[in-house]
Amino acid sequence: MIELIVAERCAGCNACVEICPTNVLEPSLAGPPVIARQEDCQTCFMCELYCRGDAIYVAPDCENPTPVDKDEILASGLLGEFRRNHGWDEWAGQYPNEHWRMESVFLRARDMAIAEAAARREQQK
Template identity: 50%
Template sequence: MIEVVIDDRCGGCGSCVDACPSDVLAGGPSGKAVIVRQADCQTCYLCELYCPEDALFVWPETERVVGLSTEQALATGDVGGFRRDSGWGEHAATHTNQHWRMGAIFERARLMAIDAAAAKPAREQDGRTS
């Protein structure tokens, strides 16, 4: 689940916002990404892949928010690791893209999105918006 947007690194490009299939991220008042719907995170790592500044940290826990701080995320040494290990961007020359290994996570994210879309009309009929 997405845990941290590292404000000092975020350049405000919006790539992570555009990549997120669940609208978990949005542009904040400063133009930088902010987490707005953390519980809807599918742990698909797309935001990490598309962030050229390594300003996002997704923890592999999919069921709950762990509550990591920026300092704790940086201390893991894994900030930007998924992007690097996937061979994206500047890492393409030194790392083989192993993105195919994410198939099970992407399938889970797809099924969650289908369930969420099906539940949305029911929530709206009940007068609930989220």
């Protein structure tokens, strides 16, 4: 489950907001995106993959929030580890596994989830 966005590392590109298939994040005018719906996080790690600043930490527990200490996460080397280990972007020459390059699939899934949520809201009126 997404636990942390490190403001000092965040470039404010909102790639994580755009790619999240369950709409967990909200863009912010002043600072990094906001974790608005943490309970909806499905622990797909897409936000980590698309964060070029390595500013996002997603804990492996997909059921419950995990208390984390920002300083410990920064010191641990975990930020960006998922991207590196999957050969993402600048790591492609060193880490050949690129099976996570499923951008269009996840974007379609996100669009479908948004449409379904809108339909549910409309039915509840």
